[in-house]
Every structure is written in structure tokens, then in C-alpha cells.
Amino acid sequence: MRVAVIGAGWAGLACAVEATRLGHAVTLFEAAHMPGGRARRVDNMHGLALDNGQHIMIGAYTATLQLMRDVGVDVEGALLRMPLSLRFADGGGLKLPRLPAPLDLLAGIFTARGWTWRDKSSLLRTAIGWRLSGFRCASGTTVADLCTNLTPRVMRELIEPLCVSALNTPVAQSSGEVFLRVLKDALFSGSGGADLLLPRADLGALLPDAAIRWLLQRGATVRIGTRVRAISTEAGQWQVDGEAFDLVVLACAPWDAARLVRASGLPAAPWCETTEALRFEAIATIYVRGATPLAEPMLALRSDPATAPAQFAFDRGQLDGLQGVLAMVVSANEASREVLEERVIAQAAAQLGQSNLQLVQTVVEKRATFACTPGLARPPSAIAPGLQACGDYVEGPYPATLEGAVLSGLAAAKALAP
Numbered sequence: 001m002r003v004a005v006i007g008a009g010w011a012g013l014a015c016a017v018e019a020t021r022l023g024h025a026v027t028l029f030e031a032a033h034m035p036g037g038r039a040r041r042v043d044n045m046h047g048l049a050l051d052n053g054q055h056i057m058i059g060a061y062t063a064t065l066q067l068m069r070d071v072g073v074d075v076e077g078a079l080l081r082m083p084l085s086l087r088f089a090d091g092g093g094l095k096l097p098r099l100p101a102p103l104d105l106l107a108g109i110f111t112a113r114g115w116t117w118r119d120k121s122s123l124l125r126t127a128i129g130w131r132l133s134g135f136r137c138a139s140g141t142t143v144a145d146l147c148t149n150l151t152p153r154v155m156r157e158l159i160e161p162l163c164v165s166a167l168n169t170p171v172a173q174s175s176g177e178v179f180l181r182v183l184k185d186a187l188f189s190g191s192g193g194a195d196l197l198l199p200r201a202d203l204g205a206l207l208p209d210a211a212i213r214w215l216l217q218r219g220a221t222v223r224i225g226t227r228v229r230a231i232s233t234e235a236g237q238w239q240v241d242g243e244a245f246d247l248v249v250l251a252c253a254p255w256d257a258a259r260l261v262r263a264s265g266l267p268a269a270p271w272c273e274t275t276e277a278l279r280f281e282a283i284a285t286i287y288v289r290g291a292t293p294l295a296e297p298m299l300a301l302r303s304d305p306a307t308a309p310a311q312f313a314f315d316r317g318q319l320d321g322l323q324g325v326l327a328m329v330v331s332a333n334e335a336s337r338e339v340l341e342e343r344v345i346a347q348a349a350a351q352l353g354q355s356n357l358q359l360v361q362t363v364v365e366k367r368a369t370f371a372c373t374p375g376l377a378r379p380p381s382a383i384a385p386g387l388q389a390c391g392d393y394v395e396g397p398y399p400a401t402l403e404g405a406v407l408s409g410l411a412a413a414k415a416l417a418p
Contacts (some may be wrong), residue, residue: 001024001025001056001243001246001247001416002024002025002028002245002246002247003019003024003025003026003029003245003246003247003248003249003386003416004026004027004029004238004240004243004245004247004248004249004254004322005019005026005027005029005076005251006029006159006228006231006240006248006249006250006251006260007029007030007031007037007250007251007252007253007256007391008029008030008035008036008037008212008224008251009035009036009037009038009039009062009218009251009252009391009405010036010037010039010207010208010209010402010406010409011037011390011391011405011406011412012028012030012037012249012251012268012390012409013028013035013067013207013208013211013212013409014067014390014401014405014406014408014410014413015249015251015390015409015410015412015413016028016211016215016220016406016409016410016413017067017070017071017211017214017215017413018218018409018410018413018414019062019249019413019416020215020218020219020418021070022413023416024247024413024416025219025220025271026215026220026221027095027220027222027223027240027243027245027330028215028220028222028223029219029223029227029228029240030222030223030224030225030226031225031226031228031252032224032225032226033224033225034204034208034224035204035208035209035211035212036052036203036204036207036208037253037405038052038053038365039051039053039055039203039206039207039402040052040203040204040208041202041203041204041205041208042400043101044360046158046335046360048287048322049089049130049202049204049320050202050327050360050361050363051199051202051203051283051285051327051363052203052287052363052365053283053285053312053329053363053365053368054285054312054327054329055199055203055402056165056196056197056198056199056298057079057197057402057403058084058194058197058326059081059186059192059194059195059197060185060186060189060191060193060194060403061151061401061402061403061406063231063253063403063406063407064207064403064406065175065197065310066101066128067207067406067410068206068207070214071207071210071211071213071214072213072214072313073207073210074208077200078199078200078201078205078206079197079198079200079206079233080197080199080200080297080319081094081192081195081196081197081198082195082196082198082297083095083097083098083194083195083196084104084108084186084194084196085296085298085300086097086112086158086161086300086349087113087295087296087299087300087351088157088299088300088301088302089294089295089299089301089308089351089352090112090351091114092113092114092157093112093113093114093157093158093300094106094109094112094115094157094158095108095111095153096109096194097111099189099191100189100191101188101189101190101191101192101193101194102188102324104191104194104380105127105194106124107186109123109124109127109352111416114157114158115153115154116152116404118151119151119154122151122154122318123150123154123158125149125268126146126147126149126150126279126414128194130146130183130303134316135180135183135184135188136177137176137177137178137180138177139175139177139374139375140374140375141175141176141177141374142171142172142173142174142175142176142374143159143163143167143171143172143175143176143179144171144172144173144174144214145176146172146179147159147174149310153179153226153409155171156302157300159171160301160303161185161303161312162179162270162329163179163311163312163313164303164332165312166179166182166193166399166401167179167182167369167372167399167400168281168331168332168368168369168371168372168399168400169281169369169371169372169373170332171207171398171401172375173373174372174373174374175372175373175374175375175376175399176374177304177374177405178372178382178398179250181210181397181398182398185394186305198298198314198319199319200319200320201320202320205245206282210350212224224288228240228241228252228260229241229259229390230260230263230264231248231261231263231264231265231336231387232264232265233264233266233384233386235389235391235395238386238387242248246386246401247386247387247391247416248386248387248388249387249388249390249412249413249416250383250388250389250390251389251390251391251412252391253367253391254275254276254278254370254379254391254393255276257275257389257391258271258272258275258276261383261387266383266384266387267384268383268384271379271380271383271389272404274377274378274379275379275393277377278370278371278376278378278393279370280341280366280367280368280369280370280371280372281331281332281336281367281368281369281370281371282332282333282364282365282366282367282368283329283330283332283364284329284330284333284337284340284362284363284364284365285327285328285329285330285333285362285363286310286327286329286330286340286344286345286359286362287326287327287359287360287361287363288325288326288328288344288345288354288358288359288360289322289324289325289357289358289359289360290324290326290328290354290356290357290358290399291302291315291317291324291326291348291354291357292353292354293315293317293318293326294313294315294318294326296315296318296367297314297315297318297319298313298314298315299312299313299352300329300350301347301351302351305333305335306345307343307347308341308346308347308350308351309330309335309340309344309345309347310328310329310344310347310348311329311330311331311350312328312329313326313327313328313329313352314326314327314328314329315319321416324352325360326348326352328344328347328348330344337338337348337362337364340362340407341359341363345357345359352368358364368400369392369400370392370393370399372399374401378393378394378395378396379393379394379395380394380395381394381395381411381412381415382406382415383385388412388415388416389412390404390409390412391405391408391409391410392404392408396408
């Protein structure tokens with residue numbers, strides 16, 4: 001079948017690779033001049049290969065890791081694998097040892113630095129309760145509701161950083177149902193599931209570059225820098241800007257997908273309404289240089305929205321050789337770029353002892369992820385016969401993550417039918 005995949009983010013790349021592997025003739029469209037979507041390389045004016053956000057993966061991302069291997073990426077060389085660590089610069093916080101699951105979590109709880117026995121026992125009792133419930137809760141439950149028996153320290157030093165990094169939504173507004181699913185797959189799915197996988201290369205080298213090469217080598221057509229204006233269907237065929245295809249997959253941003261569907265005249269108003277109702281959260285990454293090496297490649301930060309907005313600091317020198325460069329990540333914060341920069345540099349001085357930092361670049365993804373709220377209705381992947389959608393926002397088990405995007409892309413390719 002002639003298949004048009006519109007969008008070359010991680011979902012679109014996964015879909016294009018799988019559809020090609022299944023024998024379809026694929027044409028991949030991407031409006032931007034760089035593939036990768038919201039996880040791509042951004043060339044800095046100083047000649048540094050930075051990213052549009054400091055994405056990380058975990059060991060439980062089996063579909064993403066397999067896709068990387070399938071297109072020829074040396075996963076072990078491209079990613080630094082380390083046990084889950086939410087350590088702060090002062091040495092406090094939780095870090096899991098290298099043990100089989102769930103012994104690693106138990107040992108991590110008992111050895112958490114700066115935690116009292118009350119802190120540790122509250123987490124242990126709560127985690128046992130989650131497991132006994134099968135990691136299920138009512139659809140309207142928030143993460144804050146799930147954690148009412150946890151101490152303030154455990155909330156600040158474990159739950160809040162985990163929630164904002166996985167769901168990019170504050171605990172009082174985040175879906176407890178999705179949070180439990182992420183915890184189950186990461187902490188209880190098997191050894192290494194909770195491992196942090198930190199990129200040792202820019203995000204372009206992590207998947208998009210290799211996927212594009214793989215597609216071209218197998219005869220797919222790749223059109224980077226080509227924005228699709230309209231889709232339509234007539235006489236059993238799809239038209240993409242006047243070009244005929246048998247099947248179409250919308251792997252673009254949800255707002256673009258809804259625009260294309262509405263303009264097509266298809267009777268798909270409910271799908272468009274569900275998609276357009278999604279609310280989005282921003283993520284800002286402030287790159288600075290002039291830093292001395294951190295104690296670890298990634299450190300958690302004590303965050304306060306009003307004064308210390310960053311939740312994590314990444315030492316790019318320890319990851320991909322950008323010596324002296326830190327990436328400071330701010331999730332779910334609506335302050336202006338200038339305010340964020342000023343507060344984050346002050347935060348780095350206060351918490352990391354970095355007093356001579358110079359701003360390199362700030363990248364703000366204003367609609368980085370959908371707000372993962374309780375009972376959220378997400379659109380299905382099937383829109384109409386021969387028309388699918390994929391992306392981290394479609395119905396699926398995970399929040400807006402790379403694994404969610406890849407899984408949706410693979411599923412859309414497998415569901416292709418005339």
C-alpha cells in the first residue's frame with residue numbers, strides 16, 4: 001500500500017519504519033527542517049549541538065530501545081545507564097542500588113539519605129498498598145490523593161520530582177491512575193526497569209538521524225521541510241496535497257492533526273473535539289556554561305515555583321563532552337523566559353555552588369506535553385477508514401513520553417488497512 005506518514009517526530013518515525021518493514025511504500029512528510037519533533041537536535045549559535053529539551057529514558061522503555069537497535073543505533077554507547085537516582089547536591093535523597101527488583105527499591109528506601117524512619121516507613125507502607133491494589137485507583141484520583149499518608153519530605157524529594165518528570169503536571173492535578181501505571185512498569189516490571197538512560201549524544205543522533213538513513217536505504221521517500229496543507233478522500237483514495245495514497249497516518253502535533261481532519265470534511269467531529277480539548281504544559285531548558293563538574297551526571301534540585309523553578313540539572317560534560325555546560329530543566333512553570341533564566345542561574349549558585357555561569361541558550365517548548373489530569377479523555381488512533389493518528393497524546397497507557405510516542409507509532413503502522 002502507498003502510505004503517507006505526516007510528521008517525523010518519534011511517533012512518525014516509528015510508524016514509518018514499521019510500515020516499511022511490513023512492506024508498504026512509505027512517504028514521510030515533515031514540516032520542520034529537522035526530524036525528531038519535540039525530541040530533536042537544536043544547533044546553537046555558538047556551534048554547540050544542543051537539544052530542544054533534556055529528554056531521558058528509563059530501562060522499561062523496551063519499544064523505544066528496540067526501535068533504536070532496529071535502525072542501527074548502538075544503544076549501549078548512545079545511552080548512559082545508571083540506577084534510578086534522585087540525589088541532591090547536598091547528598092540527600094533516594095538512590096537505588098544495583099539489585100534485582102523489587103529489592104533495589106527496598107534497599108533504596110532504607111538507605112535514603114536524610115530521611116527519618118517515619119519518612120521511610122510511610123513510603124514503604126504506601127508502596128505496599130499500591131502493589132496490593134494492583135496499582136489501580138479510581139479514574140478521578142490525583143497523585144496528591146494517592147500520597148496522603150506520605151511525609152512532606154518524601155513528597156518533596158521523591159513523589160514531586162517523579163511526577164513532574166513523568167507526567168509534567170503538578171501532583172495536585174496529575175492523574176493517579178497514569179502515575180501508578182508508570183511506577184508499576186518502572187519499579188516492579190523487572191530488574192533495570194527503573195534505570196535512568198541518559199543520552200550521551202544529541203537527540204538527533206539518538207534516533208532521528210539513524211531512522212531517516214534506514215528509511216532511505218529501504219526505498220522510502222522522505223520529504224523534510226515539506227508542510228502538508230490538506231488531506232482529502234475521494235473514490236476510495238486519499239489525497240495529500242493532491243498526491244494519491246492508499247492510507248494516511250497523522251503523526252503531526254495534535255493541533256495540526258485536528259486542523260487537517262476538520263478541513264478534510266470528514267465526519268470526525270468527535271475526534272477533533274477530543275483532540276482540541278487537550279490542555280498543554282510547557283518545559284523550559286536553560287543551557288549555561290562555565291560550570292564545574294557536578295557530583296553526578298544528573299542531580300535533582302530542590303524546586304520552588306516562585307524562587308527556584310528548575311527540578312533537574314544535567315552535566316553535559318559528563319554525558320556528551322560539552323565541558324562546562326549544564327542543562328537546567330524547568331517543567332510545568334509558566335513564568336516568562338527572562339524570569340526563568342534569572343531564577344535558575346540564582347538557583348544553580350545556591351544549590352550547586354555554581355557562581356560564574358553564563359547563559360548559552362534557553363529553549364521553551366510551550367506545548368511540550370499534554371496535561372495528564374485525572375479522567376482525561378484522549379482521542380483514539382482510528383479516525384476514519386484508512387486514516388490513523390499516532391503520537392504520545394492518543395489513547396494509550398502512558399503519559400507524554402518517548403515510549404508512549406513510539407508505541408503509538410508502531411500500533412498505527414500495524415493497524416493500517418484499506
